[in-house]
Amino acid sequence: MKNKRDNYAEVTFEAISENEAFARIVVAGFIMPLDPTIDQLNELKTIVSEGVTNSVIHAYDSKGGKIKLILESYQNDVTVTIIDYGKGIEDINKARELFYTSKPEEERSGMGLTLMEVFSDEFYMSSKVGEGTVIKIKKSLELSKEMSA
Amino acid sequence: MSLSVHFFLKSDTLFIRLSGELDHHSSSQLRERINTLMEQYEIKNIVFNFKNLSFMDSSGIGVMLGRYNQVKKNKGLLLACDLNGSIEKIIKLSGLYKILVITKDEEQASNYLGVA
Numbered sequence: 001m002k003n004k005r006d007n008y009a010e011v012t013f014e015a016i017s018e019n020e021a022f023a024r025i026v027v028a029g030f031i032m033p034l035d036p037t038i039d040q041l042n043e044l045k046t047i048v049s050e051g052v053t054n055s056v057i058h059a060y061d062s063k064g065g066k067i068k069l070i071l072e073s074y075q076n077d078v079t080v081t082i083i084d085y086g087k088g089i090e091d092i093n094k095a096r097e098l099f100y101t102s103k104p105e106e107e108r109s110g111m112g113l114t115l116m117e118v119f120s121d122e123f124y125m126s127s128k129v130g131e132g133t134v135i136k137i138k139k140s141l142e143l144s145k146e147m148s149a
Numbered sequence: 150m151s152l153s154v155h156f157f158l159k160s161d162t163l164f165i166r167l168s169g170e171l172d173h174h175s176s177s178q179l180r181e182r183i184n185t186l187m188e189q190y191e192i193k194n195i196v197f198n199f200k201n202l203s204f205m206d207s208s209g210i211g212v213m214l215g216r217y218n219q220v221k222k223n224k225g226l227l228l229a230c231d232l233n234g235s236i237e238k239i240i241k242l243s244g245l246y247k248i249l250v251i252t253k254d255e256e257q258a259s260n261y262l263g264v265a
């Protein structure tokens with residue numbers, strides 16, 4: 001089995017809804033060399049989509065701003081970091097609750113952060129009101145290595 | 150790779166065939182198009198066909214919950230058919246399983262509603 005090389009990518013883009021698809025394509029391209037399963041690929045795309053969407057609609061109230069996406073891989077572990085410089089979150093524990101949303105009038109379901117946690121192996125979140133939010137997740141693609149070995 | 154949508158009506162049921170990717174960006178146009186149709190026609194039930202949808206996130210759940218609340222007012226039903234792997238997982242997590250009717254395909258959905 002060939003050794004996987006460590007890798008790193010960073011992209012900063014405007015917080016507009018068009019870039020939700022762009023960010024999914026970035027993560028899909030980044031993990032291609034790691035031979036992910038279809039499920040792993042879809043789960044990572046969902047994680048990125050949820051994080052970027054939250055920055056677009058919550059952090060910047062759909063008025064635009066900057067989002068930074070950082071991707072790293074070590075062996076078969078991938079980490080995804082999503083950073084915004086928006087309004088921040090007052091109560092992180094409440095935000096993480098399944099079905100909690102501060103925008104029910106926009107037909108949000110309050111599932112985004114829960115999906116990010118469920119689809120990753122490790123989840124970290126920090127936020128400061130008025131300064132922004134950082135979410136970092138780690139996902140192991142170990143299973144795909146075993147299956148293709 | 151954006152969303153494309155095909156609509157058709159069978160008596161009082163609106164069938165919505167989704168293909169491509171349903172996210173926050175594409176969900177707003179979908180919501181508007183459904184609402185316009187619901188104003189124009191007497192629609193009781195809605196059937197979402199996921200066969201050609203390759204991606205959906207929580208924004209799709211929001212659209213379905215919103216349409217469920219609409220059809221519920223007229224004692225209508227919301228159906229979902231041709232669910233695949235990760236979309237099925239997200240729908241399960243959302244609890245939509247408890248309020249939706251899930252069928253294998255459009256034919257089964259038509260039979261269920263008696264609009265075949």
Ligand SMILES: Nc1ncnc2c1ncn2[C@@H]1O[C@H](COP(=O)(O)OP(=O)(O)OP(=O)(O)O)[C@@H](O)[C@H]1O
Pocket residue numbers: 050054055058059060084086087088089095096100101102103107108109110111112113114133207208211
């Ligand atoms: N980047 C962020 N900046 C500011 N607030 C955020 C951010 N991400 C999440 N939040 C807050 O946390 C809440 C929960 O987020 P979550 O993604 O779980 O649900 P949602 O976005 O409201 O709905 P859904 O993701 O189902 O469409 C949001 O309603 C918002 O108040």
Ligand SMILES: [Mg+2]
Pocket residue numbers: 050053054111112113207
């Ligand atoms: Mg969200």
